[in-house]
Amino acid sequence: MQRLQGALDNDILTAVRKFTSDGIPPQIDDLYIAIQRSNSSLKRKPKKVLQASLERVLDFLGVPEGEDSDAAIEERLPEDATAEIMNRSLRANLAPTPVVNNGEEPRKRRQANGESIPKRLKAEKVSVAAPCDVSLNDIGGIDEIIDRMRELLVRPLLVPAEYARMNVPIPRGILLHGPPGCGKTMLSRAFAAEMGLPFVEILGPSIVSGMSGESERGLRERFEEAKKNAPCIIFLDEIDAIAPKRDTSQSQMEKRIVAQLLVSMDDLDRDQSKPVIVLATTNRPDAIDPALRRGGRFDTEINIPVPNESIREQILRAQTRKAPMSDDVNFKQLSKQTAGFVGSDLYDLVGKAGSWQLSKYFEAYEAQAGEVEMEIDGPNTAASTAAGRVKRLITRARRDDIPPPAGFEDNRITMAAFQAVLPIITPSSKREGFATIPDVSWDDIGALKDVREELQMAIVAPIRDPELYAAVGITAPAGVLLWGPPGCGKTLLAKAVAAESKANFISVKGPELLDKFVGESEAAVRRVFSRARSSVPCVIFFDELDALVPKRDSSLSDSSARVVNTLLTELDGLSDRKGIFVIAATNRPDVIDEAMLRPGRLETPLFVDLPGPLERVEILRALLRGKNLGESTNIDGIVALASTAACEGYSGADLGALVRQAGHMALRRRATVLGLEDFKLATGKVKRSVGDMKRYERLKEKFGKL
Numbered sequence: 001m002q003r004l005q006g007a008l009d010n011d012i013l014t015a016v017r018k019f020t021s022d023g024i025p026p027q028i029d030d031l032y033i034a035i036q037r038s039n040s041s042l043k044r045k046p047k048k049v050l051q052a053s054l055e056r057v058l059d060f061l062g063v064p065e066g067e068d069s070d071a072a073i074e075e076r077l078p079e080d081a082t083a084e085i086m087n088r089s090l091r092a093n094l095a096p097t098p099v100v101n102n103g104e105e106p107r108k109r110r111q112a113n114g115e116s117i118p119k120r121l122k123a124e125k126v127s128v129a130a131p132c133d134v135s136l137n138d139i140g141g142i143d144e145i146i147d148r149m150r151e152l153l154v155r156p157l158l159v160p161a162e163y164a165r166m167n168v169p170i171p172r173g174i175l176l177h178g179p180p181g182c183g184k185t186m187l188s189r190a191f192a193a194e195m196g197l198p199f200v201e202i203l204g205p206s207i208v209s210g211m212s213g214e215s216e217r218g219l220r221e222r223f224e225e226a227k228k229n230a231p232c233i234i235f236l237d238e239i240d241a242i243a244p245k246r247d248t249s250q251s252q253m254e255k256r257i258v259a260q261l262l263v264s265m266d267d268l269d270r271d272q273s274k275p276v277i278v279l280a281t282t283n284r285p286d287a288i289d290p291a292l293r294r295g296g297r298f299d300t301e302i303n304i305p306v307p308n309e310s311i312r313e314q315i316l317r318a319q320t321r322k323a324p325m326s327d328d329v330n331f332k333q334l335s336k337q338t339a340g341f342v343g344s345d346l347y348d349l350v351g352k353a354g355s356w357q358l359s360k361y362f363e364a365y366e367a368q369a370g371e372v373e374m375e376i377d378g379p380n381t382a383a384s385t386a387a388g389r390v391k392r393l394i395t396r397a398r399r400d401d402i403p404p405p406a407g408f409e410d411n412r413i414t415m416a417a418f419q420a421v422l423p424i425i426t427p428s429s430k431r432e433g434f435a436t437i438p439d440v441s442w443d444d445i446g447a448l449k450d451v452r453e454e455l456q457m458a459i460v461a462p463i464r465d466p467e468l469y470a471a472v473g474i475t476a477p478a479g480v481l482l483w484g485p486p487g488c489g490k491t492l493l494a495k496a497v498a499a500e501s502k503a504n505f506i507s508v509k510g511p512e513l514l515d516k517f518v519g520e521s522e523a524a525v526r527r528v529f530s531r532a533r534s535s536v537p538c539v540i541f542f543d544e545l546d547a548l549v550p551k552r553d554s555s556l557s558d559s560s561a562r563v564v565n566t567l568l569t570e571l572d573g574l575s576d577r578k579g580i581f582v583i584a585a586t587n588r589p590d591v592i593d594e595a596m597l598r599p600g601r602l603e604t605p606l607f608v609d610l611p612g613p614l615e616r617v618e619i620l621r622a623l624l625r626g627k628n629l630g631e632s633t634n635i636d637g638i639v640a641l642a643s644t645a646a647c648e649g650y651s652g653a654d655l656g657a658l659v660r661q662a663g664h665m666a667l668r669r670r671a672t673v674l675g676l677e678d679f680k681l682a683t684g685k686v687k688r689s690v691g692d693m694k695r696y697e698r699l700k701e702k703f704g705k706l
Helices: 009-020 028-037 047-061 069-075 079-093 145-159 160-166 183-194 214-230 252-266 309-319 331-337 341-379 386-396 415-423 449-464 466-472 490-500 520-533 558-576 613-626 635-641 654-669 676-683 694-703
Strands: 173-177 199-203 231-235 276-280 300-303 478-484 504-509 539-542 580-586 604-607
Touching: 009 028, 069 300, 145 160, 145 173, 145 183, 145 276, 145 300, 160 539, 160 635, 173 183, 173 199, 173 341, 199 214, 214 231, 214 252, 214 276, 276 415, 309 331, 309 341, 331 415, 341 386, 341 415, 341 504, 449 478, 449 490, 449 604, 490 504, 490 539, 490 580, 490 694, 504 520, 520 539, 520 558, 520 580, 604 694, 613 654, 635 676, 654 676
Parallel strands: 173 276, 173 300, 199 231, 231 276, 478 580, 478 604, 504 539, 539 580
Antiparallel strands: none
């Protein structure tokens, strides 16, 4: 017979004897329900633990599983005990309702809304174990930040005596902020793992409780545990979830949590010899209550930005240091092709490249089993089914005598694996719709040779070959202003620049940033540049700039003036930019605020003029690419039409309308091939969209052609 195992089983044995004496069948499910309905403290135990203990107790009593309950009880108990069980059961059913002094039924204590008062949960034991699954060797490209963390974290925690001797205050809080996936949490855990100190982790939402006071108590307990185990690190992940700004918070609980966090942090410096430092991370530092960001609390803020090209190369080398890599893997080339990738995106890239390489290996691996089957059984049609492929893999896995597939004797991740999976990985910045790479090239743009050369030197070359500018010791222009008549290809030029440089592209229509609510327009401008910083290298294109930054004078409203000031300050902040370029387009450069056009902002004005005869020919050739002209159609005759007087004064947009109108003419005569006669008829339908060119000629004298 099985023996009982400890105090829990003895308590269960007492309860089982009581319940069976009250007529409860000696079955595990029935007894478990009886325990849950009782006032016993046993019902707080986990279900699996209770059921296992009940099973041991029933075995101890010798009640076979599944046996009829009445027969089992009667066999185990004497005759007088059986009668006593029946009497107790009847008495329990007929027992009067208990009364109190006033003859009223006892009432349970309830809340003001009538609901039962919830029982307080028993406090969980706070874990102080240091992480062991990460190290600083897994982090690359942020040596400056690691050095700064060494000064602020390692020295005070491991050598606090020197700080006490010099009477230098130990840092109390460090706030790491930056875009998602840049390694804030990983860096914090890596430092804790390297030092091996107690590590109290507070995950933002995990301490939030619906019961009044529980959230604050959980926060206090963790800080108390950290002080007991000092020197210690407290890690607050996603601190903005539990410490938002109190003036905008709608919940009293959030305000109490913030107040408790402020008090707990102020209480950390009582004993200088036992330091406790709070590490916190967030993607939204502006959403945190300002009282936390003052000196003496989170007095040190470290920004972890989106990695640039050289940092991406170091991250890739760090993340592949343990993986078998082929000699043909070019990390420098990969870093150029992963613009906008953060650390988590690069980690995903390495993982998918390894999976792709393994899939190629297993294809050859399973093919070996197919060759063996062919030799033995001949052609087998079942092997082409899914079940057949599973059987083939099982067969090959059990054959230890077959050597590895040819070419995979030393299986490593190759450059081909990275190139295969790179197109299917979307960086974090693009998943939120922040930026895209246009599919427009220089081949789609006819003419504008001079403007294209200027854009090539101003934007494309600095992105593709930044080392050349660094060697000369100059920086690229801060911004380019494309101006000229409407329909001449300013927007198309901006898209082609982004595509040729393989940079991300954020297109902003001037009026779309304007909002009727105070402060929203300025916030929208700041968000645009914040998105660009998370998608480096990036080209920001402001279309119809005159609507966004008109001249500031007495007739301009205060809200519009604030938008102009915000954009000016953001452009000034680009002086130390790395990979952010601004292109603006307008038809009216004379109404733009003059401060926008000074050197350091939109310092390169480029006039996009109407195309001449030869340029119209080039544009029309580009527009006809991919159109159904038929083999017998005289393409040269159609293109030559653009240089005649019939198309004089046409802009690029007018030529595009000419092609569409010619298509309509072909459809009217029930043809599917465009002919020369269609284009001749279309010239009489399409009118010139650009009227007075004298105004633009006058503006050339002020702004220059190039």
